[in-house]
Amino acid sequence: MEIGTEKGFSGVGLDEMLKAVGVPKGSFYHWFDSKEAFGLAVIDTYGRYFAGKLDRHFGNVELTPRQRLQAFFDDARRGMARHDFTRGCLVGNLGQEIALLPGSFRQALIDTFLDWEARTEACLRTGVEAGEFRADLDCARQAKTFWIGWEGAVLRAKLERQAAPLDAFATTFLQQIEA
DSSP states (O other): OHHHHHHOSTTSOHHHHHHHHTOOHHHHHHHOSSHHHHHHHHHHHHHHHHHHHHHHHHTOTTSOHHHHHHHHHHHHHHHHHHTTTOOOOHHHHHHHTGGGSOTHHHHHHHHHHHHHHHHHHHHHHHHHHTTSBOTTOOHHHHHHHHHHHHHHHHHHHHHHTSSHHHHHHHHHHHHHHBO
16 A cells, blocks of 8 residues: 555556565465456555544544544645655545556545545534534535545645645635635
8 A cells, every 4th residue: 555655556566566565476366366456455445444544533523523624634744744745645646547557446446535525525514513614515515526626635745745735725625614
């Protein structure tokens, strides 16, 4: 997953991946039929890992919904800074190289985004119910917009090697939804 957050998938050979984790090629093929099968497992694992992160932030009842979103932004910013903005989102990286990837990856990536959008939508709905976010907020549309914009901000932060794109997105998104 670490290699994927930095380099994507199509540009990384199986040998490089296996060397990074110290796994012999024979052992790899015991568990996976192909690099494609491995890639699908990585997408699933990363999706579940990140969903857990979203749940910790968006489901934190000790914070207001706005604070939950801000906590997510702050955590992501720290994480990217810790790696000098060389790592991004594995799902976003793979989405950008979809033309080079096996066709089976497309639906796996879409399903991952849909899952993350549902978690984001639940947080937004809680904010509307609490009167913290606009009463007329279309939470489903804003959740989709969140992930479209956030992935762009992560890409730009990697490109520029700085947090400014993340901060700009976070500030603008929060301003648009606040009551």
